[in-house]
Amino acid sequence: MGVLIRAEDVCKDYDAGEVKVQALRNVSFEINRGEFIVILGPSGSGKSTLLNILGGIETVTGGTVYYDGTPLSWGDLKSLTAYRRAHAGFIFQFYNLMPGLTALENVQLAAELSRDPLDPETLLLQVGLSDRAGHFPSRLSGGQQQRVAIARALCKNPDILLCDEPTGALDSGTGSQILKLLSDFNRQYEKTVILITHNENIAEIADRVLYFKDGCLERVRVNERPIKPEEVVW
Ligand SMILES: Nc1ncnc2c1ncn2[C@@H]1O[C@H](COP(=O)(O)OP(=O)(O)OP(=O)(O)O)[C@@H](O)[C@H]1O
Numbered sequence: 362m363g364v365l366i367r368a369e370d371v372c373k374d375y376d377a378g379e380v381k382v383q384a385l386r387n388v389s390f391e392i393n394r395g396e397f398i399v400i401l402g403p404s405g406s407g408k409s410t411l412l413n414i415l416g417g418i419e420t421v422t423g424g425t426v427y428y429d430g431t432p433l434s435w436g437d438l439k440s441l442t443a444y445r446r447a448h449a450g451f452i453f454q455f456y457n458l459m460p461g462l463t464a465l466e467n468v469q470l471a472a473e474l475s476r477d478p479l480d481p482e483t484l485l486l487q488v489g490l491s492d493r494a495g496h497f498p499s500r501l502s503g504g505q506q507q508r509v510a511i512a513r514a515l516c517k518n519p520d521i522l523l524c525d526e527p528t529g530a531l532d533s534g535t536g537s538q539i540l541k542l543l544s545d546f547n548r549q550y551e552k553t554v555i556l557i558t559h560n561e562n563i564a565e566i567a568d569r570v571l572y573f574k575d576g577c578l579e580r581v582r583v584n585e586r587p588i589k590p591e592e593v594v595w
């Protein structure tokens with residue numbers, strides 16, 4: 362185990378014309394290597410902002426994030442990009458696949474950008490899509506597209522997988538398959554997963570749940586006995 366991420370007094374303000382939006386207010390926490398974390402909170406509470414900061418997509422306006430003991434340097438875009446490429450995999454609610462590339466090519470593209478990629482064809486097999494490798498995204502269902510997106514995120518073999526409502530657009534059966542893939546990645550490879558959801562039942566699969574409200578981390582709950590993804594009630 363050991364601490365992988367430490368956030369210390371993280372603040373994020375957005376200038377929206379005259380008014381300033383305080384998206385995150387003095388947020389502090391630690392996440393251990395190999396933990397499965399779920400983030401819950403109402404719309405606008407700062408969940409996506411936090412995830413993007415942890416992934417090096419957004420910068421902070423105050424505070425520090427340490428990754429494996431080293432502070433992310435917000436002023437240095439080059440090192441932030443290097444951090445993101447080396448460590449963070451992203452999965453979004455809408456799959457953001459390249460429409461002109463096949464399923465396999467979408468995964469291969471990510472592999473080409475990675476230092477130490479996993480084999481794209483093996484990953485498509487693992488997400489159950491070998492027979493769709495040559496299909497373009499427009500010919501895949503939502504769940505299939507999300508599985509391609511997962512293969513794409515996993516192919517860079519990230520230490521940390523950041524998921525922003527990955528099942529938000531899916532029916533319960535498909536959502537359950539996606540959760541199983543994320544959970545397998547977490548348990549089998551001891552990788553850290555941070556998942557945002559609006560569904561409190563999904564939080565039951567987490568080791569710990571972080572509750573956000575109005576940009577503040579309100580509460581952290583430990584799940585003594587996390588349930589399996591297939592046991593989630595939708
Ligand atoms: N680029 C931006 N410019 C200005 N304000 C922003 C920007 N991005 C987010 N915000 C504001 O910051 C706050 C937090 O937004 P965030 O997207 O993190 O919320 P969220 O918890 O992910 O919400 P949701 O559940 O709806 O996705 C909101 O008030 C939002 O309007």
Ligand SMILES: [Mg+2]
Nearest residue numbers: 408409410525
């Ligand atoms: Mg969001």
